[in-house]
Amino acid sequence: MQIEADQSVCPACGAARLEFFPLLHHMMCAYVGPEYDFFPAADGYTCPKCRRDIVSNDRACEIVGTIARCSHCSQEMVVSPPRPAFRPIDGAIPPNLQQMAARVLAAGTPRKQRARRRRLGIGIRTDHALREVGRQVSAIGERIHQITATALSKLKHASRSRKLRGFMTKGPGR
């Protein structure tokens, strides 16, 4: 099963209980699995396949993607495109790469930055942001509905007045 990076609802059961985990690749033994497959150890993780320790700055371990898991029905999903914000192991991403990413993200107008961050899921709580947008859109929709309804009732009133005017000696109230 595959989902988009900004999805927050489980496609299998509909619960909004998705948790996101980095997909790790241990190059020493070619094991690929979500972070929760790896056993927590004092200095990082222990590989479930080769039982070697994976420590901070371990270059034998890389993040190759993102896995989502529903905490309600336990369904696992591949997130596409992957969320790039994960840093499960301190320094697993070289610092200069982090700086480069920060520079790239800081480029462009604030609006473009926001759009880019939103797309990448960085620095915002996606579900909250989506709810906020949803609220605004429905508020705007409600307002448009009100304006349209008012305009329609005025139109109806005006055409009724015009028809009635023919039967009157004076204009309606004027």
Ligand SMILES: [Zn+2]
């Ligand atoms: Zn589910």
Ligand SMILES: [Zn+2]
């Ligand atoms: Zn391993």
